[in-house]
Amino acid sequence: MQTSITVSEYCIRFFESKGIRILPGLPGGTILPVYDAMAMSSITHVLARHEQGAGFIAQGIARTTGEVTPFLISSGPGVSNAITAVADAFRDSVPILVISGQVPTGLIGTDAFQELDTLSIVGSITKRAYLVTDPNRFPEILEEAFTLCKEGKPGPVWIDLPKDIQNAPIGNFEEKKPIQDEDRDMEFSISADPSRELFNEATELLKNSNKPLLYIGGGAVKSEELIRKISNQFRIPVVSTLMGLGIFSEEDELYLGMMGMHGTAVANEALRDCDLLLAFGVRFDDRATGNLESFCKNAKVIHIDIDKREINKNRKVDLSWNGNLHSFLPAWISNLEANYRNSNKEWLGEIGHLKKTLPQPPNKIHSLVRSIASLTSEDVFVLTDVGQHQMWVAQSYPFRKPNSWITSGGQGTMGFGLPTSIGVALANPNATILCFTGDGSIMMNLQELSTLREWNLNVKIILINNGHLGLVRQQQELFYENRKSGSKFEFQPDFLGLAESFGIESAKIHLNDDFHFFPDWFSKKAPSFLEVIVPEEEGVYPFVPAGKANHEYLLAAETKGKKANLF
CATH class of the missing domain: 3.40.50.970 (Thiamin diphosphate (ThDP)-binding fold, Pyr/PP domains)
Structure with missing residues (x-):
């Protein structure tokens, strides 16, 4: 059926069809056509007081629902004000969709009022950024952007909409061009299903280990039940990054706490001594690893992560797979149940001794x-x-x-x-x-x-x-x-x-x-x-100084102005 609808109207109707109920934003001249379309919709707008605030409000929704959450901003300073929130979402894998206004296409490149070259600015902090110049391509772009936000490793996508494009009609808007694989950003793709050989190799590494340790991060949160099963069923102690907190209860005897710069002493000591590191949903960032050359120096490493760019980026590993933990863990657990028998009694005894003897900084x-x-x-x-x-x-x-x-x-x-x-x-x-x-x-x-x-x-x-x-x-x-x-x-x-x-x-x-x-x-x-x-002298301890190994943590400063004691 032939019909016509403007880009702005389509944008809002598309959001309604995706179940978007709340849409944060901050209007300005170049995004007003979209706001006009929203005024006639069922969507509730949340008026932020700053574009960075709008981006973080969208993050709050997306981080707790796991769903793609759009927000609206205008051009120029609206774009630059939102960059911090978008960069934050990119680093922490949050699926937000930015719709920004842009000056009319005839003014692009003329240094028009509130014009910025948005795509050049945001390319490195988004999974993909689009400048829409053909209204008939908008349905395809919007659908693809929405998919990309959650596909593979989640993250932000940005659509820059010139004002004249927002007002332009779309012909045959119900007929969407299918997304072509060759047009996708394959940088964020994942591997094929894990093989039996991969499971066998991972099991063999664990069988040959005397001191295995789970290292989990934000990428493991969605697989938290499977992660806990691996730890508890096969008696493997576990440490967490800042973003992995909450997967394990502090009462769990196998949980050693947060690792890294401000991690627990027992977690960082266990990292030094382990001989096999099971790194799930992590990226070996510097706050977690400390000095990389000293990090788990004597350990073999199995790394499973959805982002292939993280594999072997900071730490060379012995076995890896790029994909979703949900696609790896169930089959590997079955493989372990059939082939692995070890209570790790001696290793857990060492860790128990560390828990009892390592001092805790007063706080x-x-x-x-x-x-x-x-x-x-x-x-x-x-x-x-x-x-x-x-x-x-x-x-x-x-x-x-x-x-x-x-x-x-x-x-x-x-x-x-x-x-x-x-x-x-x-x-x-x-x-x-x-x-x-x-x-x-x-x-x-x-x-x-x-x-x-x-x-x-x-x-x-x-x-x-x-x-x-x-x-x-x-x-x-x-x-x-x-x-x-x-x-x-x-x-x-x-x-x-x-x-x-x-x-x-x-x-x-x-x-x-x-x-x-x-x-x-x-x-x-x-x-x-x-x-x-709070008194100003209250400090955060343990504290791993920059460039030091995780086990070289400080538990307190001797006195102000003097060199701190290493534990």
């Missing part, structure tokens, strides 16, 4: 985080910004289930917490959202307090205030002879007054106060703000 923050956790139910999401508070929460919070922990891992973006919490709350209206932030991070996207209050979402903001950029200050004390530069805030606003000016209930305590506070604070289904004053 008053631990009690604070645990007290807050005790006031929440199972239906809770825990988010952080980036800095000392992020590591304290990662080390101390008793995560009860996968996907309940949401943080900026690969990019480490300050300002992530608040807007992402809004997206999580929008997608999970019955949940409690804990947003741990710092006095540096909260200022990065403070404007989204207005969005939070406008939607009256159940987000509990816990501001850890030590008057500094805490991790910067700590590194200056440890590694720069206590020379301070740019790490202390000489002026701070009245955070409680600021929160209250947005209509958000607020309170303030000191770290040494009684932590059994405000039980009703969590029972109210509304935003609230808690400021916790």
Whole structure:
């Protein structure tokens, strides 16, 4: 049937057909045709106060639902403001779809008002970026973009829409050209199904190992039940990256905790001593591995990851497969059940001894985080910004289930917490959202307090205030002879007054106060703000200095301005 529909109308109808209910964004002149089409739709728009905020709100929805989540921005500064949120999504494999306005096609390349060469800017932080110049190709591009966001390793895709294209009609819009494989970005493709030979080789490596260790990351979260089965059934201890937290309960005897720069001492010691590393859904990043030449120096490595670019990129491995863990683990478990018998008794005995003898650095923050956790139910999401508070929460919070922990891992973006919490709350209206932030991070996207209050979402903001950029200050004390530069805030606003000016209930305590506070604070289904004053000398430990091996961790600084003690 011959019919006609504009690109903007098609865009909104397409989103409706995909079940999109909530669409964050921030309008401007070059994206107004899409906004006009949305005004006549069933989609609810969430007006962010900054384009970076819009991108992180979309991330919050996508990170908890696993579904492609679009957001809308205008051209020029709208594009440049959104880049940080998109780069963050790219590093942490979050399927968001950016629809940006662009100046009319006749003005492209003329340095028109609010023009940027968007594709040149965003190419390295997206799975693919499109500039639409033919309205009849838009249905095909939109369908392909939506597919690419989730295909293989998830990630962001960007569509740049000139304003005149948005208003242009599409002919035969119901007839979509099929996606051609040769047009796909094969960089993100996965291997064929794993072979019997692969399973046999993996089993043989495990049979010849005396000290196997599971190393799991964010890519293992969707396979959490299978990962736990591997560990518990075959008695293999496990360490986790920052992004893999929540797969194992802290009560699990085989779980050694977070590894890496701020990981547990026992996890990092086990990494030094293991002879086989089962690396599942990880990318061997520097914060996890420390000095790569010293990382698991005497271990053979099996690496399974959905992103083929990560295989042998940072660490050469002995056996690998590029694909989804769900396609590998069930068949390998069957192979192990038939061919592997080992209780790893001696290895687990060594680890048990380490657990009993390795000292734990004292930390008053631990009690604070645990007290807050005790006031929440199972239906809770825990988010952080980036800095000392992020590591304290990662080390101390008793995560009860996968996907309940949401943080900026690969990019480490300050300002992530608040807007992402809004997206999580929008997608999970019955949940409690804990947003741990710092006095540096909260200022990065403070404007989204207005969005939070406008939607009256159940987000509990816990501001850890030590008057500094805490991790910067700590590194200056440890590694720069206590020379301070740019790490202390000489002026701070009245955070409680600021929160209250947005209509958000607020309170303030000191770290040494009684932590059994405000039980009703969590029972109210509304935003609230808690400021916790923390002494500046509180540090994050263990701490692996840059360039050092994971087992060369610091447990405390001897004194300020002096060389830190190595454990």
